[in-house]
Amino acid sequence: MLNIADTLHRWCREARPFALATVVGVHGSAPLPAGTAVAVDLDGNAVGSISGGCVEGAVYELCQQVLKNGDPPRRARFGYSDDDAFAVGLTCGGELDVLVQRVDPPAQPHLAAALAEVVRGRPAAVAQVVDGPAALLGRGVSVLGDDDAAHGTLDDEETDLAVTARAGALLRAGRTARVEIGGAADTCPGQLTVLVHVHASRPRMLIFGAVDFAAALSRTGHFLGYRVTVCDARPVFATAARFPDADEVVVDWPHRYLERTEVDARTAVCVLTHDAKFDIPLLRLALDMPVGYIGAMGSRRTHDERLRRLREAGVPEARLARLRSPIGLDLGARTPEETAVSITAEIISHANHTTGLPLTQGTGPIHGPLVPNRADGRTAPDPT
Known part of the structure; x- marks a missing residue:
């Protein structure tokens, strides 16, 4: 639902009832992930998309029924029909589970509070019950920023505590996900499936390295939603004018800046200096930090020399294995712009634990683990 936070926030401020259709499960290939939503108000205004157009009409009708008739929340599944190619379904071959519910903003102040935080660019999570007792379906609680307290309530204190704890953990990880809660004495007495919508920082x-490649990479990183910092010890090169797409440009020795700045498991560290006096102290520090990606530019000869120096500096082999060098995927990149695409493609692949292979060289769902084709050129059996 956070894909349409701006509109939902305005409707909540206006106390305007609306129907919310949320993708709560994805099976096979589907155009949009779980958590994506469509909303419809009493005047028939619609916002958002859950399928890129395939099933929007049917979802719109469901929303109007639930909203105008006051129906309880209902689940619907949409998938491609081989018997009738024109039936309501997904031409990509996947299936979507959708939860449609009426939302009366005054009755769900926790949602308005979370949407307000999202609109302001602050972190927030909304935990929405998508499977479980009928009385709880569609209800939720919110976690705002670093506050681990629940806003809103589901059923009882134990349930609220269990759901809030999982929502807080996912908020810190910056990840939207479905979680199973309950069925154990130390959590909530019932069993629930909760979809936690996360808007993280x-x-x-x-x-690191105020070079032409850094200008292109900062542009691509900004486009992908990263908060981009360019750092270089040379003030003549590290200027805001040279890097207009960076959120900040820092003049400092790279390792000194990395030592004092905030990082987490989603942070990508890209070392473009290929100068040992900058690289070695920087990489020695980075390889000992809980960041998500560490890549360094340079030829294979530069990489071998870099590894030698890092070993001499006492970096163990297990940490050296984290270093992606030469940086980027094999795209034949030559220009700074092509190189930026190569680097960000590797970052995306690394974050999602994928092969980086062309989809034509494998089988299986395109949004799932790729099974590489066999060495003899034949396609491997689809594990699904």
Whole structure:
């Protein structure tokens, strides 16, 4: 639902009832992930998309029924029909589970509070019950920023505590996900499936080296939603005018800046200096930090020399294995712009634990684990 937070926030401020259709499950190939939503108000105004157009009409009708008739929340599944190619379904071959519910903003102040935080660019999570007792379906609680307290309530204190704890953990990880809660004496007495919608602070991309490649990479990183920092010890090169797409440009020795700045498991560290006096102290520190990606630019000869120096500096082999060098995927990149695409493609692949292979070289769902084709050129069996 956070894909349409601006409009939902305005409707909540106006106390305007609306129907909310949320993707709560995805099976096979589907155009949009769980958590994506469509909303319809009493005047028939619609916002958002859950399928890129395939099933929007049917979802719109469901929303109007639930909203105008006051129906309880209902689940619907949409998938491609081989018997009738023109039936309501997904031409990509996947299936979507959708939860449609009426929302009366005055009755759900926790949602308005969370949407207000999202609109302001602050972190927030909304935990929405998508499976479980009928009385709880569609209800939720919110976690705002660093506050681990629940806003809103579901059923009882134990349930609220269990759901809030999971929502807070996902908010800190910056990840939207479905979680199963309950069925154990130390959590809530019932069993629930909860979809936790997360709006986290932007992940960081730290680019070291104020070079032309850094300008292109900062542009691509900004486009992908990163908070981009360019750092270089040379003030003549590290200027805001040279890097207009960076959120900040820092003049400092790279390792000193990394030592004092904030990083997390989503942070991408890109070392473009290929100068040992900058690289070695920087990489020695970075490889000992809980960041998500560490890549360094340079030729294979530069990489071998870099590894030698890092070993001499006492970096163990297990940490050296984290270093992606030469940086980027094999795209044949030559220009700074092409190189930026190569680097960000590797960052995306690394974050999602994928092969980085062309989709034509494998089988299986395109949004799931790719099964590489066999060495003899034949397609491997689809595990699904």
